[in-house]
Each structure stands twice: as structure tokens, then as C-alpha cells.
Amino acid sequence: MNYQTIENTDQQALSSLQNSNWSAFEDIYDAYWSKLYLSAYSILRDKQACEDIVQDIFVQLWTKRNSAEIESLAAYLHTSVRYQVFKAVKAGKVKLVLPDEITAPIRLTDAEDALFSQDLDRILEQHIGRLPEKCRQVFILSRKQHLSISEISEKLGISSKTVENHLTTALSRLRIGLGDLLFWACIMLPAYW
Numbered sequence: 001m002n003y004q005t006i007e008n009t010d011q012q013a014l015s016s017l018q019n020s021n022w023s024a025f026e027d028i029y030d031a032y033w034s035k036l037y038l039s040a041y042s043i044l045r046d047k048q049a050c051e052d053i054v055q056d057i058f059v060q061l062w063t064k065r066n067s068a069e070i071e072s073l074a075a076y077l078h079t080s081v082r083y084q085v086f087k088a089v090k091a092g093k094v095k096l097v098l099p100d101e102i103t104a105p106i107r108l109t110d111a112e113d114a115l116f117s118q119d120l121d122r123i124l125e126q127h128i129g130r131l132p133e134k135c136r137q138v139f140i141l142s143r144k145q146h147l148s149i150s151e152i153s154e155k156l157g158i159s160s161k162t163v164e165n166h167l168t169t170a171l172s173r174l175r176i177g178l179g180d181l182l183f184w185a186c187i188m189l190p191a192y193w
Contacts (some may be wrong), residue, residue, distance in 0.1 A: 010073040017065050025062055028073065033058070035148075036081045043085050053084045078146040127177045131170055134158075138166035 013031075016024030033054060040050040057080045061068070070076045128136055134156075141147045141155065142163075149167075153160045 016075050032077050038051050039081050040085050074146045098155055127174050135166045137172035
């Protein structure tokens with residue numbers, strides 16, 4: 001199944017969902033539950049919290065099925081998971097396991113938080129822009145368009161192993177370029193992943 005087919009299938013499921021088709025909801029749930037859980041778990045490492053977050057997202061998807069404006073189902077669900085993870089961490093409901101060198105909590109007002117996010121966005125985009133062309137392309141498809149390794153492989157006509165290598169290189173270069181504190185701040189903020 002190629003990327004365009006997946007996108008068309010998502011659009012059909014989304015359209016059916018907006019018409020209150022329970023079967024379409026179940027299809028979306030089956031297709032995305034494990035991906036969303038793994039996305040949350042890769043940050044939180046808390047099984048129960050991740051399950052709760054993913055369940056809440058699907059409850060909201062069903063509840064708001066007629067009012068939510070969703071252009072891309074995959075992007076909407078992945079952004080929702082990241083936002084809920086960020087909210088859970090910010091509210092202190094779960095503890096984020098960060099490297100030992102990042103231990104001091106940062107408390108910001110909403111205005112400071114917005115400025116901090118804008119600054120991080122600018123810095124991150126600069127560093128992404130410095131990645132080699134193919135590496136940058138793979139990173140953007142993975143982190144911003146939320147494509148899986150196999151979807152990227154098919155879209156770019158390269159092997160899954162090559163995609164994995166590009167992602168590893170991109171993350172490594174970003175971590176070196178940004179330093180640990182900024183790297184983890186970018187990973188934690190929902191706008192970036």
C-alpha cells in the first residue's frame with residue numbers, strides 16, 4: 001500500500017466517521033491505536049498513562065466527529081497525542097524521564113512559553129535546514145508528516161534500512177547541534193514532533 005492509498009483510505013474513513021459510522025471509527029482505532037501508544041510511550045515510558053492518553057484521544061475523536069476540522073487524520077492524531085503528552089507532563093500527572101543532566105524544572109508563564117516556543121521553532125528549523133538533503137527530507141516526512149519508515153521508504157524509493165539510517169543521523173546531528181537541553185525541549189513541545 002503506497003502513501004497516496006493510505007491517505008485516500010484515511011480520507012474515506014474520516015468522511016464516514018463524520019457521518020457517525022461506528023465501523024469507520026473502529027477501523028481508525030485499529031489502524032492508529034498502537035502507533036499512537038508507541039509515540040506516547042517513547043516519551044513517557046508509563047504504560048498506564050500512555051493507554052489513558054490514547055483512549056482519551058479516541059473518545060474526543062468520536063465525541064467531536066461532527067465538529068472537528070481535520071485535514072489529515074494521521075497528522076491530527078499524532079499532534080493530539082503529542083499535545084496530550086505535553087499537557088500531562090506540564091500538569092505533573094506523569095514524570096518525564098530525561099537524561100540526568102536535565103533535572104531542573106523550567107516554569108514559564110503562557111507568554112514566556114509562547115516566546116520560548118517561537119524561539120525553539122526558529123532554532124530547530126535552522127538546524128533541520130543544515131541537514132543533508134535526503135536526511136532532511138526523511139526527517140520531515142517522519143516527524144512533521146508522521147509517515148512510518150515503510151511509507152517513507154516507498155515514497156522515496158529507498159530501503160527501510162536507509163530511512164532508519166537517515167533518521168538516526170538526523171537525530172544525532174540535531175542533538176549535537178542543539179545541545180541536550182534544547183534537543184529535549186524540542187522533543188517535548190508538541191509543535192516539533
